[in-house]
Amino acid sequence: MAIHKEPTHPGEVLRKDVLIPLGLTMTEAARRLGVSRRVLSALVNCEEVVKSV
Numbered sequence: 001m002a003i004h005k006e007p008t009h010p011g012e013v014l015r016k017d018v019l020i021p022l023g024l025t026m027t028e029a030a031r032r033l034g035v036s037r038r039v040l041s042a043l044v045n046c047e048e049v050v051k052s053v
Contacts, residue, residue, distance in 0.1 A: 010050045011043040019044070 019029055030040040042048035 009046040011046050011048070015044045 018024070019026070024032075026041055026044065027037050030037040033040065039048065043050070
């Protein structure tokens with residue numbers, strides 16, 4: 001029997017693989033990425049989805 005597992009949210013990957021290892025604050029990461037802190041926070045907290053532009 002196969003176990004259904006939800007895919008990992010991109011925000012969780014960003015937090016675990018980038019922000020924490022690099023010691024970046026949310027404010028500094030948002031500045032470097034060119035997005036608002038609010039948008040980055042929503043993404044990292046899995047409240048926002050990634051959309052192509």
